[in-house]
Amino acid sequence: MPRFRHHVFICENRRPEDDPRGSCGAKGSAAIREAFKAELKKRNLKGVVRANAAGCLDACAHGPSVVVYPEGVWYGGVTPADVPEIVESHLVGGRPVERLLVREFAAHSRVLSPREKAPTD
Amino acid sequence: MPRFRHHVFICENRRPEDDPRGSCGAKGSAAIREAFKAELKKRNLKGVVRANAAGCLDACAHGPSVVVYPEGVWYGGVTPADVPEIVESHLVGGRPVERLLVREFAAHSRVLSPREKAPTD
Numbered sequence: 296m297p298r299f300r301h302h303v304f305i306c307e308n309r310r311p312e313d314d315p316r317g318s319c320g321a322k323g324s325a326a327i328r329e330a331f332k333a334e335l336k337k338r339n340l341k342g343v344v345r346a347n348a349a350g351c352l353d354a355c356a357h358g359p360s361v362v363v364y365p366e367g368v369w370y371g372g373v374t375p376a377d378v379p380e381i382v383e384s385h386l387v388g389g390r391p392v393e394r395l396l397v398r399e400f401a402a403h404s405r406v407l408s409p410r411e412k413a414p415t416d
Numbered sequence: 417m418p419r420f421r422h423h424v425f426i427c428e429n430r431r432p433e434d435d436p437r438g439s440c441g442a443k444g445s446a447a448i449r450e451a452f453k454a455e456l457k458k459r460n461l462k463g464v465v466r467a468n469a470a471g472c473l474d475a476c477a478h479g480p481s482v483v484v485y486p487e488g489v490w491y492g493g494v495t496p497a498d499v500p501e502i503v504e505s506h507l508v509g510g511r512p513v514e515r516l517l518v519r520e521f522a523a524h525s526r527v528l529s530p531r532e533k534a535p536t537d
Contacts, residue, residue: 297488297521298475298483298488298490298521299488302483302485302488304425304468304470307471345473345474347425347470347471347472347473348470348471348472349425349468349469349470349471350428350468350469350470351468351469352466352468353466354419362419362423364423364485364486364488365485365486365487365488366486367418367419367420367423367485367486369419400418400419
């Protein structure tokens with residue numbers, strides 16, 4: 296086993312209120328990490344999957360941003376309400392939550408779905 | 417290309433001075449991240465390899481702790497002086513720095529081949 300089956304990093308970077316870029320921390324990302332911790336504990340995944348605070352993940356435009364390793368799946372616009380679905384579908388079931396993927400970072404990730412490969416019309 | 421070829425997380429968790437567990441932040445990990453940033457910039461790897469602050473990585477006994485994804489290689493007892501070697505050997509050359517590995521986390525980590533590190537699409 297690797298150290299963690301999945302290592303989930305939640306951006307908690309906080310910029311000054313008047314910074315035009317905004318920041319994940321100011322959008323409530325601490326509550327997202329708390330939701331992950333609670334959900335993982337409920338499913339007895341503590342020590343297997345880790346929800347980790349991170350500084351700026353350089354995905355500010357998509358915030359609050361979350362990246363899951365080792366697979367390198369990026370989620371954007373995540374809310375605490377999305378967390379049970381991410382845990383159930385992705386971290387337990389191995390199926391990333393399509394509607395939350397940051398599409399521009401997903402082009403070559405290992406979990407690419409057929410839908411993402413389809414030409415746009 | 418994935419979002420980052422390597423995503424390096426440096427634990428910057430800081431506990432109160434009297435906490436017996438100590439903390440990576442109190443052991444000077446902010447300077448480790450600065451060293452990574454400087455070295456990556458020097459090698460024109462900004463945007464390709466990211467040095468990221470992280471909260472507690474749950475590897476306190478080995479701190480200052482650093483984990484590199486997607487390969488899940490863990491380093492412990494890292495100092496700023498070690499950073500050029502990590503960049504040169506591991507992040508550029510694909511050979512993790514043996515003497516800094518956290519052995520108990522290393523059993524099944526996967527090191528990318530040069531081909532995997534540089535997709536040609």
